[in-house]
Amino acid sequence: MKIIATKEAFLQAIHSIRANTLRSSLAALGVVIGITFVILMGWVLSGLDKAMEDSFKAMGTDVMYVDKFDWAGGKSWKELRNRPNITLDQTEKLISRLTSAELAVPVARTNRGKIVYGNQVYENIAIQGTTSQFSLTPSGTIDSGRFFNDIEDRMASNVVVLGWKVYQTLFPNGNSIGSTIKINNVKYTVIGVATKQGTTFADFMDNIVYIPLKSFLGTFGKYRRNFSICVKAGSTDQLDNVRAEVEGQMRMIRNLKPWEENNFSINETKTFETAVSTIRTIVWVVGIGMTLLSFIVGIIGIVNIMFVSIYERTKEIGIRKALGAKRYDILIQIIFESTTIAIIGAFISFVLTSVVAYITATFLPKLIPQVGFLSPMIPLDLLGIATVISIMVGIIAGLLPAMRAANFEPVVAIRYE
C-alpha cells in the first residue's frame, strides 16, 4: 500500500519539476556547481595519484638510493649541503660489502649535460654514469637496442642509452640506434633507448641519458664528485633488512660514532610518497572546504525554492490530505521532488565535467605537457560518490519544506487561494 503511494509521489515529483522547469533549474544550480567542484577536484587528484603511482612503480618499490641528499625534504638544505660527498671509494666499499641486497649499482649524475645532434642542441639534460648492472633496475629497462655491457663498462666506451624524452626530442622519426651524438663535446654512439618511465607528470625521469660510469668520469671529471648508490632489495619484504644493512655499512665506512647522526640519506619511493601526501592532503582539505561551501549554497537554493513550491501548492496539498494523503505521503512527495532536482543537478554536472575532462585531457597537454597526467575520463567511482552526495543534499534540502507541508491543516490548506 505504501509502495503505490510512494511510486505516485515520485511520478508527482517529476511532474511538478517538469511543470516548473525554470524554477527547478535555478534550484539545481547550486548542486551543479557543488558537484562539478567535487568531480573536477577528484578527477585532478586521481590523475595525480595515478601518475605518482606509475612513477613509483617505474622507479621500483624495492629500490633505495643511498644519497647525500634527502628526497623527502625533511632536513634543512644547509645541513644537507654540509654533508660530505659520497666518494667513489665509499661507493665501491658499500657495494662490495652488501650481502642482503639483490643488486647495488653506483650512480654519478649531473644535470648540466649538453647534447648536440646534427644542428639540434639540447641543454640541461641529466647525464647519468652507471654500470651495466643498472639495466637490472626498473629505471634501466630498455625499449629498443640494448644497455651497455660490462666490457663497455671496463673499457669506458663512448656508448649512450637515451631516456625516452631525449629520444623523442632528438629522433622524432625514430631510428636512433647507431647514430652519433655529442655529450659535452665528446662523441657517443647511441646503442639503446630506455622505456618511458611512466608519465609526463614526472617527465624529468625521462629527460636523461645513461653512459658507462668510467666514460662519465672521463667527460665530467672525478674530482670532488658525489656518488649515489642504487640498491635493489629484491622484494619489498626485504626493504627493512637491506635498509638496516646499508645504514650499518655506511656508518662503518664513514666511521660514525654511535652518537653521531647519519650524514647520508637512504631514499625510497616511500619517502617520496610521504612528501607528496602532505600536498595532497592540503589540496583535499581546501577542495572539501570549497565543496562544502558550495553545497551549503546548493542546499539553501533548493530549500528556498521548495518553500516557494509548497506554499504555491498549499491548496493542492490540502486537497490531497482531504482525500486521504497522510503526512508520510506528503513528506515523501516533497523529498522526492528536492532529491530529483539534486540528482538532475548531479547529472548535469556529470555531462559538464565529462566534456571538460575530455577536452582538457585531449588538447591541453599539447600546450602544457605537465598536465599530461589528466585522464580524459571521469573515474566511475567519483560519479558514484557524487550521486550519493547529491541524494543527501536533496534529502537534507527537502526535509524542512516537506515537514512544513506535511503539517498543513487540510481544512485551512484547502481554502487557500
Added chain:
Amino acid sequence: MDESLIIKLDNIIKRYEMGENQVLALDDISLEIKKNEYVAIMGPSGSGKTTLMSIIGCLDTPSSGTYYLDGENVEVMDDNELADVRNRKIGFVFQTFNLLPRENCIKNVELPLIYAGVKADQREELAIQALKNVGLEDRMFHKPPELSGGQRQRVAVARALVNNPSIILADEPTGNLDTKTGDEIMKLFHKLWQSGHTIILVTHEEDIALNAKRIIRLRDGKIIDDYVNTHQILIEDQKNI
C-alpha cells in the same frame, strides 16, 4: 449504539480564537444521522455550515464534544488515522470543486484510490467507471480548466464516489453553477442516495435543499430546526415530464 447510526455528534463546540475575540462557530451541536439519510444543512452565511461539515468530514476537530463516525470515536484518532477515515468513509464535494488543475480527469478521480493503495491499472478502471457514472466518459482526458463548471463538479462527484465511501459530504455543490447544471448535479446526488450512500448537503438555496429528505437549519452555530422535508421534489417525476 444504534447500528443504523452513522454520525453521532454530542455537544460539539467549535471555537476560533481571533486575537482577543472568540468566534463560536458551532455552539453545542448534537446531531444524529442514520445510514442512507439525505440531509440538507441550511442557514445564512456565517452560521457554521462549513465548520460543521469540516468536523463531520474529519478535516477539522471540535474544540469540545464527541463525535462518533460509524461507531468509532474520532476524538482519539491521530492525523494519520483521520486521513485514513477520510479516505475510506467520506467523499467530498466542494463549492469550488477543488480539483488539481494540472491533472486530467482520470488522474483527479484516481487521487483517493492512490492513498487507499489501489494499483494503477485497477485505479484507472475504477476512475473511468466513476466518470461514466457522472456522464463524463467523453471528457476523461481533459484537464479541469478545459471543462465547464458543471463538468468540473461532476468530476468532483466522480472523485467523491470512486472509493465507494458511505458518506458523501457536499458543501454548496451548486453554489458556483447555474440553475440548470445545478439541477443536473442534484440528480447525481439523488442517484447516489438511491444506491445507498448517506448524503449530507450544505446549501443556502431553498430549492436545492428541497431535494433532501431531512432539513437541518443552523443559526449562529446552533441548530434551530431539524425536520423531515415534506415538500420533496420527486426527481423521478421531473424526469418523466
